[in-house]
Amino acid sequence: MTSPSAPRRRSLPAVLVSLLLAAAVLFVPATPASAHDELVSTDPAADAVLEAVPQRITLTFSADVLTDPGATVVEVTDASGASLAEGAPEPSGTEVTQALAGSASGVVTVKWRVVSSDGHPIDGSFAFTVPEAAPTPTATPTTSASASPSPTVSASAAPTEAETPVAAPVEESSASSPLPWILLAVALVIVAGVLVYVFASRGRRNAAGGGTTGR
Numbered sequence: 708m709t710s711p712s713a714p715r716r717r718s719l720p721a722v723l724v725s726l727l728l729a730a731a732v733l734f735v736p737a738t739p740a741s742a743h744d745e746l747v748s749t750d751p752a753a754d755a756v757l758e759a760v761p762q763r764i765t766l767t768f769s770a771d772v773l774t775d776p777g778a779t780v781v782e783v784t785d786a787s788g789a790s791l792a793e794g795a796p797e798p799s800g801t802e803v804t805q806a807l808a809g810s811a812s813g814v815v816t817v818k819w820r821v822v823s824s825d826g827h828p829i830d831g832s833f834a835f836t837v838p839e840a841a842p843t844p845t846a847t848p849t850t851s852a853s854a855s856p857s858p859t860v861s862a863s864a865a866p867t868e869a870e871t872p873v874a875a876p877v878e879e880s881s882a883s884s885p886l887p888w889i890l891l892a893v894a895l896v897i898v899a900g901v902l903v904y905v906f907a908s909r910g911r912r913n914a915a916g917g918g919t920t921g922r
Contacts, residue, residue, distance in 0.1 A: 744770040744823035746831055747801075753833035760791060760811050760837055766803040766819055773822040774798045780820045781805040786813030812839040 750765040751757055764783060772779065781796040783805060793808035796819075803821060815837060820830035 743825060743827050743829060744768050744772065744821075745829070746819075749817070749833055751835045753835065755835040757835060757837050760807055760809065760815065763807060764805045764817060766805075766821075768801045768803070768821065768823070770824045771800050772798050772803060772824070773826070775822065778822040778828075779803055780818075782816075782818040783807060784816050785809075785811035786815075791815065810837075812837050 745768065746766060747769050748767045750767075751761060764781065766781070779796045779798045781792060781803065783791045785791055789809075789811075791807045791809050791811060793806045796803050796805045798821065803819070813836065814834050816832065816834045818830070818832040820828060822828050
């Protein structure tokens with residue numbers, strides 16, 4: 708006769724193997740995902756507003772990136788799509804540096820692709836903004852325009868000197884005003900009045916002296 712406990716003993720190892728396989732299935736997919744490197748920071752930062760295009764862009768990752776030829780790619784373009792990158796990117800340890808050249812205004816887009824330390828390629832992108840610069844060329848026309856009226860100033864100086872003789876007759880006409888003659892007439896009237904008063908006073912005194920002598 709077959710023992711009823713025999714099937715149960717034979718099924719126990721199979722259950723343990725199934726549990727181990729299930730646990731392996733749960734933990735194995737998470738292992739490669741956690742091994743991938745990631746972008747930690749950028750200089751300039753994403754969405755930054757700068758006064759001008761920087762001389763270089765620096766990308767910092769969580770681990771060393773591979774330095775194999777062609778493994779690192781950095782594209783930097785302005786709002787029109789023109790490239791601002793100068794030369795090839797330079798990976799060193801956890802950092803990747805890309806030199807820039809030229810000027811731009813508006814949104815500058817950075818696209819990057821590197822191979823992480825586990826051999827898996829990763830990529831991404833970010834952008835920063837460079838506002839439009841002040842219209843510097845306007846200063847040059849302003850200077851030339853201000854220099855051009857210089858002959859006009861010198862030309863206006865000549866008529867000013869020519870008008871100077873016209874001012875002299877105006878002063879002479881003001882000097883020939885009747886005010887001095889009026890003052891002279893008033894002075895003569897005053898002097899004549901004083902003389903009349905003096906002579907009248909003397910006549911009265913003489914008349915008074917003659918009457919006293921007759922008595």
